[in-house]
């Protein structure tokens with residue numbers, strides 16, 4: 001009798017089939033029909049949908065033989081629970097579906113698979129097939145309306161993260177915090193903002209992930225230590241998080257979250273330096289990787305940017321003298337703060353009742369600002385790293401038209417991030433730009449998954465083709481980037497189904513061949529289309545008539561003499577900081593008792 005893993009149900013196994021595909025998309029003869037499979041340890045596990053998804057991961061990682069499948073050409077697997085034939089007859093279609101199954105989760109997410117489960121929407125909606133920013137931050141000092149201004153500024157930064165939002169305020173004596181899962185407008189209302197008293201505030205929006213435990217990782221984090229309270233909001237990713245956390249835990253620190261940001265609070269609390277700013281600097285000196293941080297204490301607002309300046313952080317002033325920090329200038333614009341300058345890489349800016357001071361205490365390196373902010377993340381109305389995002393994207397579109405011209409009747413964009421580059425392409429090519437795809441703004445994160453047979457409707461719900469624009473036309477479609485290629489293939493199919501005679505894809509970035517370790521949620525490189533396939537193979541995979549990327553050397557020449565001050569590691573493989581990705585399981589958080597509930601943070605000692 002088969003032994004079962006402790007983690008799997010001993011109930012009757014679900015009937016299931018695995019359909020396996022070769023690299024050339026052929027459905028292999030030896031389909032596997034089984035109700036269970038063997039784990040590497042030899043134990044037998046029943047085959048259910050989530051098992052199939054895990055199995056797909058194993059296959060993608062080349063561990064197929066351990067699971068009993070030894071065919072080296074096996075590259076994809078598709079599971080159908082309770083059916084006897086593939087739902088989609090076309091094997092190429094099925095390969096894409098299979099890839100989207102194993103491609104749903106990054107290694108970081110995969111580490112939380114056991115307790116969080118899969119997001120059934122991720123691959124289906126196509127949302128996982130894009131680079132995703134990990135957060136936006138705001139800080140305000142010296143305005144009685146601090147919480148409301150913070151709310152508005154977070155709203156302006158909503159594109160940087162939609163999973164959760166939080167605000168912490170200080171009235172000079174105590175701090176209050178509200179965090180919640182959802183959009184800024186879902187987490188906060190008048191009543192909640194009214195509870196956030198004080199003239200200083202920090203806020204945070206967080207990127208979208210799956211799982212019910214997301215709330216414990218929603219920032220800002222607040223902690224009390226021997227000399228008071230401190231709150232922190234972070235944009236970026238610490239590459240030495242695992243080491244720091246292990247060291248802190250060895251010395252007795254107890255962690256509440258699975259976020260790398262929490263180590264910063266522990267480093268501050270355990271530092272022997274005095275006063276608070278020295279503690280903070282001492283803590284930041286131990287961090288490696290990307291961090292744009294805002295801190296709030298009872299009487300201070302502090303902004304810090306890592307020595308490489310990977311992620312943006314700007315500062316400005318309101319007319320009443322209130323200081324504002326934000327990830328992008330679009331947040332300053334909304335709350336009528338005048339942009340002053342960027343927080344410099346390695347700089348610590350401190351604001352309190354005595355005024356503003358700046359410390360450049362951390363060893364300064366060559367700046368390595370993330371070029372992807374200009375390609376995809378930032379809003380086109382923002383100025384990021386001293387350059388207009390709109391101008392960058394428009395110029396990139398022009399370069400694409402110079403480098404990869406093609407006879408066409410119309411230029412369209414994949415909205416929204418491909419829009420400005422498409423305008424640049426159309427202007428340079430002298431071809432009309434039209435809106436050939438309409439984006440739905442109402443497909444939320446909680447949209448109910450339809451049945452298996454209509455799952456391909458996902459991309460159609462997000463993007464609707466305009467038949468009048470596309471029918472009988474040779475179409476150039478401009479998108480910002482290709483990650484796994486699954487969404488691109490669906491878009492090409494959508495445009496062809498709408499009657500286009502030719503579809504030429506132009507990508508406003510170089511091929512992505514590596515993961516990011518500096519604050520962007522990315523898949524493993526093995527899942528990236530351009531890591532696996534060359535341009536011609538990629539074209540074939542997405543089904544376009546032609547495919548062209550922005551050449552890396554043209555991107556660098558566009559940046560001119562500033563090119564060495566930008567990170568382009570996900571295209572070039574030239575990583576400025578050694579990548580040491582961490583995977584640490586999370587713990588329940590005292591901040592996650594109730595979504596959107598207010599928490600009072602009383603100082604526990606003298607300031």
Ligand code: SF4
Nearest residue numbers: 370372516567569570
């Ligand atoms: S690796 Fe890519 S996404 Fe990450 S910081 Fe560098 S340019 Fe930006």
